[in-house]
Amino acid sequence: MSRRLFTGALSVATAASLVLSLAACGGTTxxxxxxxxxxxxxxxxxxxxxxxxxxxxxxxxxxxxxxxxxxxxxxxxxxxxxxxxxxxxxxxxxxxxxxxxxxxxxxxxxxxxxxxxxxxxxxxxxxxxxxxxxxxxxxxxxxxxxxxxxxxxxxxxxSSQGIGEQLAKMANELAGGEGEIAILSATPNATNQNAWIDVMKTELAKPENSKLKLDKVAYGNDDDQKSFQEAQGLLQSFPNLKVIVSPTTVGIAAAARYVSSSSYKGKVAITGLGTPNQMRAFVKDGTVKEFALWxxxxxxxxxxxxxxxxxxxxxxxxxxxxxxxxxxxxxxxxxxxxxxxxxxxxxxxxxxxxxxx
CATH class of the missing domain: 3.40.50.2300 (Response regulator)
Known part of the structure; x- marks a missing residue:
């Protein structure tokens, strides 16, 4: 496929991304x-x-x-x-x-x-x-x-595969190859979130990721305050947590905001999917080392x-x-x-x- 990427303040803005497909619908004959x-x-x-x-x-x-x-x-x-x-x-x-x-x-x-x-x-x-x-x-x-x-x-x-692989790769890198991680998703029924998380779980089961432990998948319902509270709850429930992976722009920003002003800054990494403009300050202050998006x-x-x-x-x-x-x-x-x-x-x-x- 040939495509030219969106140009904003850049001469060439790269966009990137990932995907899903779903099965038959319920509620219809x-x-x-x-x-x-x-x-x-x-x-x-x-x-x-x-x-x-x-x-x-x-x-x-x-x-x-x-x-x-x-x-x-x-x-x-x-x-x-x-x-x-x-x-x-x-x-x-x-x-x-x-x-x-x-x-x-x-x-x-x-x-x-x-x-x-x-x-x-x-x-x-x-x-x-x-x-x-x-x-x-x-x-x-x-x-x-x-x-x-x-x-x-x-x-x-x-592709869902590509996104899930990227999320697992960043989690591994930020955890140093071993340790506890958690996922902060959107809603429990979000089709894209669930597809990416399923791929990520498959990736975590591979030998190269075998030293990573997924403690929990939490849901912030794509609400800023709810996501903030869920991030706080994850860190309180799992004191050895190394990485929070949030494949939602609302969740990653809320988690980064909490960690940036807490004692967890520099100890717990935040990554996932976010926009450059919303995450720029957290990258600049060292709260977030890397994240991805299209x-x-x-x-x-x-x-x-x-x-x-x-x-x-x-x-x-x-x-x-x-x-x-x-x-x-x-x-x-x-x-x-x-x-x-x-x-x-x-x-x-x-x-x-x-x-x-």
Whole structure:
């Protein structure tokens, strides 16, 4: 896949990333889900079709007013501006499993052309998403997948394998090859978090990581104060803890904030997935040595281009189909409708000032 990365304050901003895929959705009958999937897969694609103007695409992130999600959907708006589409942003203020359902139902009533969703729960959103598809709407999952039978394509940051491997690698490095670690995740049902953690657990079982002990997976629900308290609880419960790995931008920032002003600074390492701008101060003061991420804006940008390509009939979501995504270049759809943005970037004191997002 060829792509040019997002440019912000840099001449070339590298974005990186990682991914997931999920299984069948609950709450729908076999006939309902299969008929929706069959309708999508049998439609013919015309890669030479002109991109429609005025495509109405609504973005539904896990929650509003989340710094990471704000960057993602901002990239979607930028792409729709380029494509002369209509951008809409809706979403809950909490990241609970069923909080997105009412918004999907409203978008159906509003007759949007495309829904872009970062699913809080892969199954809870299924019935409503399939209603949207039955009404002729396209569904683009991004960042956190819905079940495959409920959407047309999934924009993945990178592979789940790649993310989990990177998280395990950083944990090993920061622990010095041995010792106790813990994970501070988002919600218990977050599809992307769980996929990465599963890979990470597999990696921790390998001989090279056999001296690392995973004490606990805690959940901060992508809430700053809850994540702060969970980080505090982990350190109190496990006095020999060496590393907290937080594969969520809210969690890593909250954990770093707690450690930076505590007696644990310099003794317990914090790593995971975060944005350079939110983590810069913690890298500068020595609380965080390294962390990783892709460019969230590029995820939203790619989701918007995929949504318009679907609405224009250029793609249907079938494996092997290609489409162009503006400044990111050409992408090829993989198995199960997955479109992978690219590889992850590791940020540290040597390179963090080269990035502005």
């Amino acid at each position: 076999k006939n309902d889900s299969s008929s929706a999937g069959d309708t999508q897969s049998t439609a013919a694609a015309n890669p030479n079709a002109a991109s429609k103007q005025g495509v109405k695409m609504a973005f539904l992130p896990k929650q509003l007013n989340n710094p990471y999600s704000d960057i993602e959907v901002g990239g979607g708006k930028a792409a729709l501006d380029e494509l002369k589409g209509e951008y809409k942003l809706v979403g809950p203020n909490d990241a609970s499993a069923s909080s997105q359902v009412s918004y999907i139902n409203t978008l159906i009533q509003q007759q949007q052309d495309v829904i872009g969703i970062a699913a809080n729960d892969p199954n809870a959103v299924c019935p409503s998403l399939n209603q949207a598809r039955s009404a002729g709407m396209k569904v683009v999952a991004f960042d956190s997948d819905a079940a495959k039978s409920c959407r047309d394509v999934f924009i993945n940051q990178a 460019n969230p804006a590029d995820i939203g940008y790619l989701a918007a281009y995929a949504g318009v390509a679907l609405s224009s009939g250029q793609i249907t979501g079938a494996q092997g189909q290609k489409f162009k995504a503006g400044k990111l270049g050409e992408y090829t759809i993989g198995a199960d409708g997955e479109i992978v943005l690219g590889p992850p970037t590791v940020f540290n004191a040597d390179n963090i000032d080269k990035y502005n997002f």
